[in-house]
Amino acid sequence: MGSVRADRRTELGLRRNWAQFLLLVAVNALVGGTLGQERTVLPLLAEEIFGVGLYTAALAYIFAFGLAKAAGNYCAGVLSDRWGRKPVLVAGWLAAVPVPAMLMFGQAWGWIVAANAVLGISQGLTWSTTVVMKMDLVGPQQRGLAMGLNEAAGYLGVAGTALATGYIAAHHGLRPGPFLLGAAYIAIGLGLSVLAVRETRHHAAAEAGSGHWSAPGSTAGSLSSRQVFMLTTFRDRTLSSVSQAGLVNNLNDGLAWGLFPILFAAAGLGVAQVGLLVAAYPAVWGAGQLVTGVLSDRYGRRKLIVGGMMVQAVGLALVAAGGRFGLWLAAMILLGAGTAMAYPALLAAIGDVAHPQWRASAVGIYRLWRDGGFAAGAVLSGVAADAFGIPAAVAVVAVLTALSGLLVAVRMPARRIP
Template sequence: MRRPQEEPATSRLWKSLKEAVRYSLVEPSRQEPGVLLLALSTMFMTMGQGIISPILPLLVQSFGMTAMMVGFAVSAFALARAFANIPAGVLTKRFGARFVLVLGAVFSVVGNLMVALLPNYTALVVFRFVAGLGSAFFITGAVIFVAAVSVPANRGPLMAIFQAAFLMGLTLGPSVGGITADLFGLASPFFLVAVVSALSGLWAVAKIPAGVAQIAGEASGLGGQRQPGGAEGTMGGFSVFRHLGYQAVNIITAGTFFTRSGALFNLWPLLGKDRFGLGPGPLGLLFTLPSAVNLVFQPFVGALADRLGRKLLLVPTMFLVAASLLLSAVSPVLGLFALAMVLYGIAQSVEGPTANAYIADVAPRNQLAMAMGVNRTIGDVGLVIGSPLLGLIADVAGIPWGLVANAGVMLVVAVLFAFLAQETVGLRAAPQVGGDSGAAGRGPGQRGDADP
């Protein structure tokens, strides 16, 4: 009797890839087409951020400043976001996501345009603060929009679509910024950022439906439109802010933003310039690597986060970030430095959408906007601290030691999350109440429906 012919491995791989794309992109987009409309606006906004990332440290150094002063310039942007994230959540709840998206684009246009027109260190710090307000309003509004239109079954994939658009902008931005700076000077990319920020705002006005994520009087929204968050209301006075898992994912966000500020926005560009002699153009091309890799892995993240669980992905991801930082610190050749950036990109492809989905799992409907805003604010505290602190370590002991210190921080973050957080989806999900997982997170020892 003839045995059935086994399907070739390449065919099985191709089918698996198509299934991942269908699950993570096609089906969620059919269910919630508004997320695709938001994605283009998000791509324009984050392209602006990507344009600046490899250029800002070089511009600050051109004013004769140290690595720590580069850190303060980066932190001005982050400090604004730390102040603005919670108000952004409140305004989204009051006026809807589109209003906050457009307001963020306006702040971004003004801030970046003034940096370009007034090329000195003081003006750069002041107007990077203004641009940071724009980033906070836009990104917080966008995340709340996705959470508002999603349900547990498609939240992971929809967050992954948003993250992919976010990363597409970051992927395109650095090379565009580097080439622009090479051709027209270090201030010229800021003009370009003002233009793409304006495009982002105009697209939001034209395509994003009004009223999404708006809650009038703590209640209903737009004709049957699902409101933010997990459950259809709070569960017996449950507060997500007392939930250990929510507190733990805030630690992850703080560590991730600390690394973004200290390594990606400060030490890595300076390392590329000092150790490998890279100018703006080559630096820009190199800095496309993390975002490009991140983008490639996005189709798989939503499915993995939903099927395996959020915690199961987040813990090893933090260890991978630490490994990438250590590798970059000791890399003697450009190829190893590039590999470190690839590893960082893989880690970021998991962290962003999975952490956002974890928050949406544990937060009740009428607490989600504030929970997202607080999470962004805590992350931006990491963004504020990371760049000047690691810049100071780099000034005193050298750039590699700054990266080693950053790796140590991420190892601590991984251990804390592993011990504090409960799983919210998948086979290992802990029984909880309050959020969209069917159990919005209570910490150990809490009493389910009787939560005070």
């Protein structure tokens, strides 16, 4: 992996790098918005415009998105370590440019699936890079806070755009209006990334030279891509625990994205109510991370991860049992709260263990597995829903989420935060 020499003036910490940090927060809100343009509208497009009958077929776009984003995450980590963070961020925005047009004008369901594969690559490159850049800037002491702010911005972007596109779709139709908003986000995000975002790899070099790190299996912190993959996936108890929990977390998010709007609409709710429910989950998820990231700095990552997975399981169980707007709204709030507890703690735990020289690669591998959960969720929930109905599919995922939390409790060691 490549290396870079830190400038003597390079300083770590949120206070010292606040302007660039807040710029990256804004950029990630736009990244989230490009995903949020789909959350309310695409499941309804599948059913109402393209007449896709089977749930398994309808969820093909989430499967394509998950696989492509997982690959994009991995590439973002490896390329960020080799070439720097900013080029990868800009490449991610460039990849997103054709997506709104494909969604607006695609005349077959295959075009929608293809658009989601392209969007997945873009999301993997952009979101992973903003995560790594914030880790670079803040150093070890405020990593949970940094991840909370990053993920809050991204998922509030998802929520706000899901709500806005639901309103646009209710008043102006499912196409093209909702996707014009996504096109605007891409133009602004690309412009900011090219003109205003600065490279942060030298901050990671400064942290690596601080003398506070001892990497698993390597005192120098220099590992091959294969070694990092094996550590993150299997060998290190913290990294592997986090990777499986991330996969299950996004497995249930894939379920929520693909099937919840259909479930709510089938119960007689209007598009605006469906949009409100769909938006409530990422809104609570996003806003909650402003608090939970700091709590993970104070009380440790494992407690937040285990508790978050259990709260998500309860929320999913309520979705399976519910049949009216009020109960579903409570379930969405619980699901969002549980995800908010786990999400920034999972990312911060990677930063706690991974040496700065290979941290971007470890983040990319974690996010490879985490966003592979979208693909796993699309297949599992689609097959289960076709065979037994949507409530049964939700119940299955609720059980898997609880089991994942128990595995973290047993396998992941309590660890002092650097």
